Amino acid sequence: MIAQLFPRPVAHRGLHDRAAGIIENSASAFAAAIAGNFAIECDLQLTSDSHAVVFHDEKLDRLTGESGLVSDRRVAEMTDIALLDSAASDRPQPLAAFLDQIGGRTMLQIELKHQPSAEATRQLAKVAATALSTYTGPVTVESFDPRLITLIREFGFSGPRGIITYDYESEDYPPGISEDERYILRHLLHWHETQFDFISCDKAALTLPAITFWRALGKPVTAWTIRSKVEAEAARPYIDQIVFEGFDPDSAS
Numbered sequence: 001m002i003a004q005l006f007p008r009p010v011a012h013r014g015l016h017d018r019a020a021g022i023i024e025n026s027a028s029a030f031a032a033a034i035a036g037n038f039a040i041e042c043d044l045q046l047t048s049d050s051h052a053v054v055f056h057d058e059k060l061d062r063l064t065g066e067s068g069l070v071s072d073r074r075v076a077e078m079t080d081i082a083l084l085d086s087a088a089s090d091r092p093q094p095l096a097a098f099l100d101q102i103g104g105r106t107m108l109q110i111e112l113k114h115q116p117s118a119e120a121t122r123q124l125a126k127v128a129a130t131a132l133s134t135y136t137g138p139v140t141v142e143s144f145d146p147r148l149i150t151l152i153r154e155f156g157f158s159g160p161r162g163i164i165t166y167d168y169e170s171e172d173y174p175p176g177i178s179e180d181e182r183y184i185l186r187h188l189l190h191w192h193e194t195q196f197d198f199i200s201c202d203k204a205a206l207t208l209p210a211i212t213f214w215r216a217l218g219k220p221v222t223a224w225t226i227r228s229k230v231e232a233e234a235a236r237p238y239i240d241q242i243v244f245e246g247f248d249p250d251s252a253s
Contacts, residue, residue: 005220006241009249010039010109012225021087025054028088039107041243046124051075052095095131104137112143114174125151132157142200144174146190166202206238
């Protein structure tokens with residue numbers, strides 16, 4: 001079961017290379033991942049009119065050069081903004097267009113990004129579940145936020161769901177969490193609610209007791225973000241697949 005869930009390395013935000021004009025989470029990066037026979041990890045944000053778009057950051061600045069929040073833009077605005085440095089003038093895709101592009105040709109690992117309110121959290125889970133209800137290709141969903149992977153099941157998604165985690169020793173992500181929440185997330189104590197099917201873990205936290213415990217019980221573990229052969233080999237004893245960028249995991253060197 002473990003080998004079947006993630007049989008191939010997972011290209012982090014697609015097989016992107018900014019120097020070559022292939023930008024993360026773009027149609028070009030996803031096409032390159034499919035051409036390389038890799039699975040795809042990508043990210044979903046929610047627009048102001050409650051559409052899911054494939055985009056990592058909550059702010060527009062780094063990837064588009066524009067300012068402001070994705071959550072303040074309508075989907076028509078988001079899909080009209082060119083991604084910086086894209087040779088193909090790629091633009092953020094709505095979830096439906098992304099799924100049409102992939103068409104079941106590779107495994108998807110779709111991250112539902114943390115949202116600023118309970119209502120937005122529910123809405124992202126709902127629109128993602130609705131879109132995926134008619135998708136017939138292999139797909140998983142994951143999130144740092146246990147509520148999102150619980151809600152997407154409640155909204156009808158029946159595929160594999162994963163919790164994304166790290167050591168929670170710094171104030172990082174999601175923003176504003178309390179010490180009690182940090183403890184729960186570090187030790188995966190939300191299991192009774194989430195009943196996650198796999199774990200996506202920071203490469204620096206793979207030996208945490210909760211990670212080794214759940215993997216021993218058969219939960220697959222993917223490691224992020226692996227950026228070299230050396231990192232891949234170091235992680236290998238603790239994981240079932242890598243989420244990678246910046247190198248070719250199939251190359252000899």
